[in-house]
Amino acid sequence: MTGWWSGTLLVLRRNLLESLRSKTYKIITGVLVLISIGVVVLPQVFGEEETTYTLATVGAVPDDVKLLLEAAGEGGDFTVEYEAVADADELRRVVQEGDATAGLTEDRLYTSTVGNGTFAVLVSQAVVAVETRDRLSEAGLTGAEIAAVQSVSPPEQVPVGRVDDEDRAGVGFAVGIVLYIALTFAGSAIATAVAMEKSTRISEVLLAVLRPSQIVVGTVAAVGIATILQLLLLVAPLAVAVQVTDDLGLPLAATWDIGLAVVWFVLGFAVFAFMFAASAAMVDKITEANAAVVPVSMVLLVGYMLGVTVVANDPTSRWSAAISMFPFSAPVAMPIRWASGEVPVYQLLVAMVLTALTAVLLVAASATVYRRALLVTGRRAKLRELVREPAPASR
Numbered sequence: 001m002t003g004w005w006s007g008t009l010l011v012l013r014r015n016l017l018e019s020l021r022s023k024t025y026k027i028i029t030g031v032l033v034l035i036s037i038g039v040v041v042l043p044q045v046f047g048e049e050e051t052t053y054t055l056a057t058v059g060a061v062p063d064d065v066k067l068l069l070e071a072a073g074e075g076g077d078f079t080v081e082y083e084a085v086a087d088a089d090e091l092r093r094v095v096q097e098g099d100a101t102a103g104l105t106e107d108r109l110y111t112s113t114v115g116n117g118t119f120a121v122l123v124s125q126a127v128v129a130v131e132t133r134d135r136l137s138e139a140g141l142t143g144a145e146i147a148a149v150q151s152v153s154p155p156e157q158v159p160v161g162r163v164d165d166e167d168r169a170g171v172g173f174a175v176g177i178v179l180y181i182a183l184t185f186a187g188s189a190i191a192t193a194v195a196m197e198k199s200t201r202i203s204e205v206l207l208a209v210l211r212p213s214q215i216v217v218g219t220v221a222a223v224g225i226a227t228i229l230q231l232l233l234l235v236a237p238l239a240v241a242v243q244v245t246d247d248l249g250l251p252l253a254a255t256w257d258i259g260l261a262v263v264w265f266v267l268g269f270a271v272f273a274f275m276f277a278a279s280a281a282m283v284d285k286i287t288e289a290n291a292a293v294v295p296v297s298m299v300l301l302v303g304y305m306l307g308v309t310v311v312a313n314d315p316t317s318r319w320s321a322a323i324s325m326f327p328f329s330a331p332v333a334m335p336i337r338w339a340s341g342e343v344p345v346y347q348l349l350v351a352m353v354l355t356a357l358t359a360v361l362l363v364a365a366s367a368t369v370y371r372r373a374l375l376v377t378g379r380r381a382k383l384r385e386l387v388r389e390p391a392p393a394s395r
Helices: 002-021 023-045 063-076 088-096 117-138 143-150 166-199 202-207 212-244 253-281 286-292 294-313 318-325 330-338 345-373 383-388
Strands: 051-058 078-085 102-104 109-111
Touching: 002 023, 002 212, 023 212, 051 088, 063 078, 063 117, 078 088, 088 102, 088 109, 102 117, 109 117, 117 143, 166 202, 166 212, 166 253, 166 286, 166 294, 166 330, 202 212, 212 253, 212 345, 253 286, 253 294, 253 330, 253 345, 286 294, 294 318, 294 330, 318 330, 318 345, 330 345
Parallel strands: 051 078, 051 102
Antiparallel strands: 102 109
16 A cells, blocks of 8 residues: 555645646636635725715704714614705705715705615605604693604514525635636646556556556646645635624625535546546547547536536525535535535535535546557547447557
8 A cells, every 4th residue: 555655745846836836726826815805805995985874954963863864874784964045045055066975954855866876765764853853742641642652663573585685695705616617627736647658658657657546646636735825825715704803794704605615616626637647548639638528528517517507506405415515516515505504414425425426426437448558559449439349559
């Protein structure tokens, strides 16, 4: 076992160094770093300013109305400024020209023709509340009775949306997209590396001193480590920023969703990586690699499309549950569904176990195909001959 791991580590180290030193890898890594920094920094720089409304009145604003508006502002995260004008004509003018959000007289409320509807409603409610209190007082009710009348609570609001938190669900959707892209690029990198080694006969040299399983595991592990490093550079700053600032507008649970995405990448990579490697080993020319891995890419694409359509649209449906637990779609679909907040923990664990078991089975099967395909040179190997019996000697 020590000798097997020693040879595997040699292949891993060689391919990892080549990946890290390549110009393409450096460019992609730099772009990911800039994206990560931008996602964290830009909301800090261009964050939304506090909403401010201006209420114009003829003379001083009534104290009771002012108190109610300021109380509403504390709960609604906005401030109200007040402007006193001489008469109703000037009041209309300042509202019309946009110098005031609304204008209040004794019996009228002037508003602009577009926008600011919420503030107008708040002002109307404040005026009605003050007038109601005054009339109740004139009718002989005591202060306690008036307070009891005005303290009537509105109906309880019960959220019935498809997700618990829209912002968190948005993070999950983004995670699904990133995972699909990462798995696709990693698979393409594996296919290119394997096809290049075979077409240039490097694999024949390696086979003289190493086992096929050592070559495929070392190659796959190298690409996986390089891709995980890029993912960490992308998600780590974002995960930390969610914990230390509210400017991103994301819930704390999003940090765990982002961390879980890395776990799902490892599981998804284990499922698809060896399939990409086996498919690429069947070609004789590197130019055939892209066509050879199309079936594997299509399986990954179907899982992604189901995740961003069926699962994202209704995370609680039976179809969504099935898609998010099916091993070939779970790596992309489950992170999307999990971020909805509607997934029982046991379903998450079952999906992980099923995906891991599938990966183990595929590693064994793909390694066999890979080993036999490397022995076929001068032509493209057929999957049927590789599965049924050992491939014939090279010719």
